[in-house]
Amino acid sequence: MARSKYIIAVDIGGTNTKLGMVSTNGRILRTTSFPTCRRRGDVIDRVIKEAYGLVNSTHIRKRDILGIGMGVAGPTDHSRGLIHHFVNVPGWRNTPLARIVRSRTKLPTFIDNDVNVMTIGELYFGAGRGAKNMICLTLGTGVGGGVVIDGRLHRGSNLVAGEIGHMPINVVGRKCNCGGIGCMEMYVGNKYIVENALRRLKGKKNSLILKLIGGDRRKLTPEVLAIAARRGDKTANAVWADTGLHLGVAIAASVSLINPERVVIGGGVAGAGEVLFKHIRKAVENRTMKEHRHGLRIVRAKLGSKAGLVGAMQLVKLSLKERME
Amino acid sequence: MARSKYIIAVDIGGTNTKLGMVSTNGRILRTTSFPTCRRRGDVIDRVIKEAYGLVNSTHIRKRDILGIGMGVAGPTDHSRGLIHHFVNVPGWRNTPLARIVRSRTKLPTFIDNDVNVMTIGELYFGAGRGAKNMICLTLGTGVGGGVVIDGRLHRGSNLVAGEIGHMPINVVGRKCNCGGIGCMEMYVGNKYIVENALRRLKGKKNSLILKLIGGDRRKLTPEVLAIAARRGDKTANAVWADTGLHLGVAIAASVSLINPERVVIGGGVAGAGEVLFKHIRKAVENRTMKEHRHGLRIVRAKLGSKAGLVGAMQLVKLSLKERME
Numbered sequence: 001m002a003r004s005k006y007i008i009a010v011d012i013g014g015t016n017t018k019l020g021m022v023s024t025n026g027r028i029l030r031t032t033s034f035p036t037c038r039r040r041g042d043v044i045d046r047v048i049k050e051a052y053g054l055v056n057s058t059h060i061r062k063r064d065i066l067g068i069g070m071g072v073a074g075p076t077d078h079s080r081g082l083i084h085h086f087v088n089v090p091g092w093r094n095t096p097l098a099r100i101v102r103s104r105t106k107l108p109t110f111i112d113n114d115v116n117v118m119t120i121g122e123l124y125f126g127a128g129r130g131a132k133n134m135i136c137l138t139l140g141t142g143v144g145g146g147v148v149i150d151g152r153l154h155r156g157s158n159l160v161a162g163e164i165g166h167m168p169i170n171v172v173g174r175k176c177n178c179g180g181i182g183c184m185e186m187y188v189g190n191k192y193i194v195e196n197a198l199r200r201l202k203g204k205k206n207s208l209i210l211k212l213i214g215g216d217r218r219k220l221t222p223e224v225l226a227i228a229a230r231r232g233d234k235t236a237n238a239v240w241a242d243t244g245l246h247l248g249v250a251i252a253a254s255v256s257l258i259n260p261e262r263v264v265i266g267g268g269v270a271g272a273g274e275v276l277f278k279h280i281r282k283a284v285e286n287r288t289m290k291e292h293r294h295g296l297r298i299v300r301a302k303l304g305s306k307a308g309l310v311g312a313m314q315l316v317k318l319s320l321k322e323r324m325e
Numbered sequence: 326m327a328r329s330k331y332i333i334a335v336d337i338g339g340t341n342t343k344l345g346m347v348s349t350n351g352r353i354l355r356t357t358s359f360p361t362c363r364r365r366g367d368v369i370d371r372v373i374k375e376a377y378g379l380v381n382s383t384h385i386r387k388r389d390i391l392g393i394g395m396g397v398a399g400p401t402d403h404s405r406g407l408i409h410h411f412v413n414v415p416g417w418r419n420t421p422l423a424r425i426v427r428s429r430t431k432l433p434t435f436i437d438n439d440v441n442v443m444t445i446g447e448l449y450f451g452a453g454r455g456a457k458n459m460i461c462l463t464l465g466t467g468v469g470g471g472v473v474i475d476g477r478l479h480r481g482s483n484l485v486a487g488e489i490g491h492m493p494i495n496v497v498g499r500k501c502n503c504g505g506i507g508c509m510e511m512y513v514g515n516k517y518i519v520e521n522a523l524r525r526l527k528g529k530k531n532s533l534i535l536k537l538i539g540g541d542r543r544k545l546t547p548e549v550l551a552i553a554a555r556r557g558d559k560t561a562n563a564v565w566a567d568t569g570l571h572l573g574v575a576i577a578a579s580v581s582l583i584n585p586e587r588v589v590i591g592g593g594v595a596g597a598g599e600v601l602f603k604h605i606r607k608a609v610e611n612r613t614m615k616e617h618r619h620g621l622r623i624v625r626a627k628l629g630s631k632a633g634l635v636g637a638m639q640l641v642k643l644s645l646k647e648r649m650e
Contacts, residue, residue, distance in 0.1 A: 075616070133482045147582065149474045156584025157458045160616045167578040168612050170495050171570060180577070180612045245496060252505070253492040253578050257472065259481025287493050287505045291400070291485045 007316045008051050010070040011308030021054045022313035026125040040091045067108035069312035071117030078112045110319040119146025121311025126302035131262035139269035143185040169249040187246035197239045208233040226272035241279045248283020266301025332641045333376050335395040336633030346379045347638035351450040365416045392433035394637035396442030403437045435644040444471025446636025451627035456587035464594035468510040494574040512571035522564045533558040551597035566604045573608020591626025
C-alpha cells in the first residue's frame, strides 16, 4: 500500500495564524497557532519554526511531505506567489511569500487568498462536494466570495474574481470603501446588521434582544440577534429578513449570470442558520427564473474553522497537479 | 494544400431565418433567407431545402461540408440538440431539432440559442478575439447575454447561464415577466428607453427629437434618440445616461464576480454607439474596484448581423472538436 502523503497548511489571518499537518485525504493530524504579530519578518520566522515543530511532533518523514499551502487574509497573486497587501497589517506590500518560504524550507509552496482557499476546501471536502458550478460566500466584517466553474476555482483575468460583496445591489446606494456605490457588503457586513438592529430597537424597551444583553447595547452582536430570532423575536427576525434580502439579491444576480447548482455560505454571520437562510432562499426564489433554480441548493458551509487548513492542503495538491499538466 | 472545409450556418430568428455557407475560417460565401413561418414543419422543410440550394449554388462537394450549425431565438439544450421553446412561435416545445435535421441531411448538426452563438462568433472572429474571460450582451426588446470563462463558452449547470438581462439591479424594483424583481432589462429594453424619452419630452415642444420624427411620438425609436444625442440634444442624452447607468450596474456586478477583460455589447440598441457607451463606461468605473478595471475593455460587437452565421459555423467546429476529445 502506498504510504500516506502530507501537506503543511497555513492560515494567516488578521488576528491569528494557524498551522496544521494535513493528509492529502483531508485529515488534520495536528494543529498549532499563534497571534499574527505586527512585523512581517516575525510572522514568516514563526510560521517556519511552527512548521518544523509540526514535522517533529508528528514524526512524518520529510519525503512524505508534498509541500506547504498558505491562505492569506488579503489579495494575492496565486500564480506568482505574491501577497499584494495584508488586511490591517502594514509592511506586507508585494511580499513574494511563496518564494521566501520555498527557499527556506526547500518545499514547494503555494499561496492564495483566504476566500479562494475556503472555496477549494468546501468544494473538495465540504458542502460543495460534487458541484460543477458553485458560488461560495463568507460573511463577516465584509463579504468575501469564490467562484467555481466546471469544477475549478475561477480566478479571473486579474486574479480578482469572486468579489460578490462588491456587486452593486442598488442603482442609487451607499458609498463603499472600495470606491463603489451600493455594494452588497454595505448592507450585510457585521456592522450594518448591528446598526439595523439598533435602529429597530429604538423605543422598544421590552425587547428580548435587550434582555439577552442585559440592556447594554454595546454588547449587541449578530450572535445575539440569531438567538433572539430563534426564540421568535420579531425585531431580530426583521433584521435577518433585511440581511437575507440583500444577500439574496446579489446571489440571485450571480445565479442568473453563472447558473451554479450550489451556493455555499460560511463565515461568522452564517452561524445564524435557518433564521437567515430562509430569507436568503426566499429572496433568490423571488428574483431568479425557474430554469435557474432547478437543482439549485443554498447551503451552509461545512468545514467551519477547518476550511482554511483543508483548503490550503488542497491548493497544494491542485497546484502540483497543474504544474505536471 | 488542404482543401477548404465548409459549414452550413442557420440563424432561426423570430421574424426571419437566414442561412449561409461559411468556410471554417469565418468567410461567408453565400447567404439566403426567408420569413420564419408559423408552422414548425414548414420551417424545418424550408431550412433543408435552402441548405441544399446553398450546396448546389456554391458547387461545394458534400465531403467538404463538416456539418450544420443552428442558432435559435429561444432556450435550447445544446447537449441534446433540443429547442425548449421558440420565442413568440408556438408548436416548437421540446423539438429535437438537431436530430431531425441530422437524420434528413446525414450531416452532424448542432444547435444553441442565438446569444450563445453570437458570443462564440464575437469571441473567435469579432470584438472578443483573444479574450480569455468575456461577457457578451445583446440589446434589443430584452437583453441577452453570454459568458466566456477561460476561453470557452460557459453554459452553466442547467445550460441557462448568461442571463445578464435578468440580474436584479435594485432591491425594490419593477416586476419582470420572468417572475423576477428589478431585472436589468426592465430598465433598458427598447420599450423602456422609448417610455423614458416620452416622459422626459412632456411639455418640451421644441425638442430636436420631436423635429426628427415630425412631431409623431409613435415614431420615436432608440435610433432617433441616438441621432438626437449625437447632435447634442440634452433630453436624448439624459435618456442614454439612464440606459448606460442601468446597463453599467449589471455589468459592474458581472465584472466584480467574474473579472473578465472584455465586455462586448451588440444588438440594435448598441448601435447608439458612444452616446450610450460613454455612460456605460462611467457607471462601471464608479462601481468596480481598480483591480477589476485594469485592462478591462467595454467595446461594441463587431460582427453585427453576421454574428449568427459565423457563430453557428464556429459552434459546429467546437462541438466536433469536443466530441473527439
